[in-house]
Amino acid sequence: MRDVAIIGIGTTKFGEIWDASFRDLGIEAGLKAMHDANLTGSEVDGMFIGNMSSGRFINQHHIGALIADYAGMASRNVPATRIEAAGASGGIAFRQAVMAVASGMNDIVIVGGAEKMTDVTDEATNSILDSATDQQWEATMGVTFASLNAMIARRCIHEKIVTREEMASMAVNSHAHGALNPDAQFRKAIDLNTVLKASMVADPLGMFDCAPISDGASAVVLCPLDMAKKYTDRPVKVASSAQASDTLALFQRKNITTFDATVAAAKQAYSLAKIEAKDIAVAEVHDHFTIEGILALQDLGLFKRGEAGKAVMDGQVMVGGKVAVNTSGGLKARGHPIGATGVAQIVEITKQLRGDADKRQVPNAKYGLAQNVGGTGSAVVVSIMEAI
Amino acid sequence: MSVARHWRETPGRYNLIGVKCGNCGKVFFPKRTLCPECRRSSMGKMNAYKLKAEGTVFTYSIIHDAPAENNSIKPYAVAMILTDDDVLITGQLVDVELEKVEIGMPVRAVLRKMSEDGETGVINYGYKFAPKN
Ligand SMILES: [Zn+2]
Numbered sequence: 157m158r159d160v161a162i163i164g165i166g167t168t169k170f171g172e173i174w175d176a177s178f179r180d181l182g183i184e185a186g187l188k189a190m191h192d193a194n195l196t197g198s199e200v201d202g203m204f205i206g207n208m209s210s211g212r213f214i215n216q217h218h219i220g221a222l223i224a225d226y227a228g229m230a231s232r233n234v235p236a237t238r239i240e241a242a243g244a245s246g247g248i249a250f251r252q253a254v255m256a257v258a259s260g261m262n263d264i265v266i267v268g269g270a271e272k273m274t275d276v277t278d279e280a281t282n283s284i285l286d287s288a289t290d291q292q293w294e295a296t297m298g299v300t301f302a303s304l305n306a307m308i309a310r311r312c313i314h315e316k317i318v319t320r321e322e323m324a325s326m327a328v329n330s331h332a333h334g335a336l337n338p339d340a341q342f343r344k345a346i347d348l349n350t351v352l353k354a355s356m357v358a359d360p361l362g363m364f365d366c367a368p369i370s371d372g373a374s375a376v377v378l379c380p381l382d383m384a385k386k387y388t389d390r391p392v393k394v395a396s397s398a399q400a401s402d403t404l405a406l407f408q409r410k411n412i413t414t415f416d417a418t419v420a421a422a423k424q425a426y427s428l429a430k431i432e433a434k435d436i437a438v439a440e441v442h443d444h445f446t447i448e449g450i451l452a453l454q455d456l457g458l459f460k461r462g463e464a465g466k467a468v469m470d471g472q473v474m475v476g477g478k479v480a481v482n483t484s485g486g487l488k489a490r491g492h493p494i495g496a497t498g499v500a501q502i503v504e505i506t507k508q509l510r511g512d513a514d515k516r517q518v519p520n521a522k523y524g525l526a527q528n529v530g531g532t533g534s535a536v537v538v539s540i541m542e543a544i
Numbered sequence: 545m546s547v548a549r550h551w552r553e554t555p556g557r558y559n560l561i562g563v564k565c566g567n568c569g570k571v572f573f574p575k576r577t578l579c580p581e582c583r584r585s586s587m588g589k590m591n592a593y594k595l596k597a598e599g600t601v602f603t604y605s606i607i608h609d610a611p612a613e614n615n616s617i618k619p620y621a622v623a624m625i626l627t628d629d630d631v632l633i634t635g636q637l638v639d640v641e642l643e644k645v646e647i648g649m650p651v652r653a654v655l656r657k658m659s660e661d662g663e664t665g666v667i668n669y670g671y672k673f674a675p676k677n
Contacts, residue, residue, distance in 0.1 A: 279611070283611060283612075292574075296658070297636060298611065298622060300610070304634075306605035307623070310605060314647050355608070359607075359619075360605075361605075409632075412624075
């Protein structure tokens with residue numbers, strides 16, 4: 157297997173982007189990444205696209221062909237593959253691309269993630285999110301995606317793993333960082349009371365415990381590490397990328413206060429990268445709901461079980477703390493265009509490891525981690541990047 | 545959801561019929577073809593098993609932001625129930641004051657209307673959970 161490097165990154169702004177279509181967003185992110193990698197386009201020999209539900213959001217399937225075509229790659233017959241794994245679509249598309257380059261099958265691969273969510277009503281969006289659960293035995297019962305996370309949160313509070321206030325501080329952390337990211341959907345710091353007093357979505361989770369509905373796309377370009385210097389003087393190494401599965405329905409698990417798939421993917425990712433959790437300086441975690449962010453910190457081994465909430469409350473996951481978490485703003489403040497999220501995480505970690513993160517820069521970061529989740533922990537991908 | 549898609553799950557939805565692995569004895573709901581513990585050695589041995597219809601609330605949420613078809617009943621409670629067979633099931637809580645729902649509360653399964661198909665007029669029924677007393 158060959159070592160793989162990230163040689164280009166690009167992203168659109170995230171948010172309600174009325175004047176851009178799905179293909180506009182995908183192409184903007186892709187072109188920025190190609191430009192960043194100093195590519196003309198003729199070098200690219202593979203494409204992977206992470207997307208959850210273009211079929212229901214914009215009534216368009218077959219988006220591999222769509223993006224290849226509008227990126228000017230169809231005329232060169234470059235293969236394009238769409239990956240769907242609900243919220244983990246982007247991160248798993250990235251991992252597929254890493255494997256394609258590592259195996260020697262491809263040399264220059266572009267991986268994009270995109271979702272256009274605001275062309276449908278909020279109610280339709282929620283119904284699409286609910287389809288990441290077990291449609292027949294969860295959603296059919298009137299159980300929403302948010303309420304499944306709320307039930308995890310309730311159980312965590314009951315088992316004294318986290319308090320309501322500690323959970324809420326996860327959103328405060330993400331917003332504080334989002335305020336420093338010009339591409340974030342919400343660029344405004346908030347206080348704990350704003351989270352605690354927000355209108356209820358699914359008790360105990362309120363509006364500010366949940367990531368917003370967003371449009372957006374992100375892209376990265378990969379190549380073998382030993383070719384990277386040909387294109388950029390600032391490559392970032394992909395130290396590892398690992399993926400794990402768990403049951404589709406939350407009720408099929410005995411323990412809902414930990415995501416076993418995160419634990420398994422992290423264990424493999426650390427082992428392949430030959431590092432430990434304590435070596436991570438900066439991490440992007442999947443805080444679709446505040447409770448998911450807290451669980452991620454524990455399941456990734458960044459904090460002990462029962463101690464993550466207090467650490468967040470104490471500012472230990474801010475830039476300058478023990479480990480900087482969600483410096484991009486996370487899903488909560490950067491925004492969560494579903495298929496784009498996993499790739500946007502890689503973009504942020506790459507910026508951090510290059511030293512390009514401006515006001516939110518983590519000094520001298522050597523290792524950065526991205527954790528991307530599909531459903532209620534049913535699919536998780538953990539990737540580790542290394543500054544070289 | 546189409547009529548057939550609901551109808552073929554009727555045994556599970558009406559009578560809480562799951563399966564018991566003839567190899568290791570573990571109970572699963574809903575039915576599945578393979579035991580996730582025994583896999584191949586469970587083939588052909590996953591026998592129909594009627595769950596005990598009583599249990600306790602393992603965790604719950606009160607839904608305020610509801611799917612369109614449930615707007616008329618919001619806010620409403622949903623829960624994961626740990627049945628007396630030690631199996632978790634997710635469903636709605638009914639006949640209960642929302643403030644009184646708590647973890648550990650004893651409940652029993654009841655058959656209730658779940659949804660109505662606007663086009664065909666077919667009414668779908670299934671399990672929900674009500675306080676035991
Ligand atoms: Zn078995």
